[in-house]
Amino acid sequence: MQEIEIKTIKDFSLSLIENIKKLEIENLGKDAAINEWQIPVIIRYGKFIVAQLKKSSKIIGACEILREWKETRIAFIYSFYICSGYRAQGIGKKLLKDTLDILRDENFEQVELTVDAENKAAVKLYERFGFEAKEVRLDEYGAGINRTLMVLKF
Numbered sequence: 496m497q498e499i500e501i502k503t504i505k506d507f508s509l510s511l512i513e514n515i516k517k518l519e520i521e522n523l524g525k526d527a528a529i530n531e532w533q534i535p536v537i538i539r540y541g542k543f544i545v546a547q548l549k550k551s552s553k554i555i556g557a558c559e560i561l562r563e564w565k566e567t568r569i570a571f572i573y574s575f576y577i578c579s580g581y582r583a584q585g586i587g588k589k590l591l592k593d594t595l596d597i598l599r600d601e602n603f604e605q606v607e608l609t610v611d612a613e614n615k616a617a618v619k620l621y622e623r624f625g626f627e628a629k630e631v632r633l634d635e636y637g638a639g640i641n642r643t644l645m646v647l648k649f
């Protein structure tokens with residue numbers, strides 16, 4: 496496996512945003528993908544962590560995080576993906592492990608995310624790190640789009 500590094504994006508160029516916009520559509524589909532109106536907002540006001548090839552800096556995975564407004568020790572993983580072609584090689588595990596380490600170091604106490612219960616690969620990955628299903632949020636992202644809330648307490 497090529498060497499992978501996990502990096503928090505701190506500043507950005509137009510080409511970086513265009514690249515992420517493309518990866519979002521390819522890996523999440525056009526309904527779930529965020530675009531040039533949201534990507535910079537998460538970079539500036541949330542946290543945008545990527546997995547990239549060390550040699551070329553090619554981005555091969557992303558984890559986008561928000562902070563809960565009232566309970567500021569709660570982080571919400573808004574989006575998480577590994578680019579197709581790089582899946583099932585342990586990169587999702589590495590990105591999630593390093594992300595959780597970063598959040599723990601920054602004194603977060605709880606991490607939440609939502610997932611489609613049918614997304615077995617994602618559910619298994621989250622369970623492996625100790626996330627537990629807490630509730631089902633009906634119609635969360637539109638009619639019939641139900642999401643399972645999963646929570647990890649540090």
Ligand SMILES: CC(C)(COP(=O)(O)OP(=O)(O)OC[C@H]1O[C@@H](n2cnc3c(N)ncnc32)[C@H](O)[C@@H]1OP(=O)(O)O)[C@@H](O)C(=O)NCCC(=O)NCCS
Pocket residue numbers: 522523574575576577578581582583584585586587588589609610611614615616617619620623
């Ligand atoms: C879910 C996803 C992030 C997993 O990333 P990945 O790099 O392929 O995962 P890894 O190779 O690190 O495997 C991690 C664990 O996930 C589970 N997993 C991965 N692929 C799986 C599959 N096809 N079926 C079942 N479980 C799977 C396994 O438990 C695996 O651990 P193990 O092999 O030690 O048992 C990736 O499949 C993906 O990006 N999917 C599309 C976007 C998406 O659904 N994101 C989640 C939105 S909430």
